[in-house]
Amino acid sequence: MLGNLFTELARDSWTFVPNRKVVRTFDANGNVLSMTYYDNNTAIFVRNFTYDTSGNCIETECVNP
Numbered sequence: 001m002l003g004n005l006f007t008e009l010a011r012d013s014w015t016f017v018p019n020r021k022v023v024r025t026f027d028a029n030g031n032v033l034s035m036t037y038y039d040n041n042t043a044i045f046v047r048n049f050t051y052d053t054s055g056n057c058i059e060t061e062c063v064n065p
Helices: 008-012
Strands: 020-026 032-039 042-051 057-063
16 A cells, blocks of 8 residues: 555545646446545546446545556
């Protein structure tokens, strides 16, 4: 996990810090497929989401970009 640089609280409040943003990608059903966290336009980490056939989010994974 990213060397403990970012706690869960930091991820949840990521966009409260100037020059940070989160970019989301969606599937055809409007489900969030990924959230890329940026600091000064540099991708820091990505959260990927996996859905079952009913459209329920069944897995979330945090990876290095």
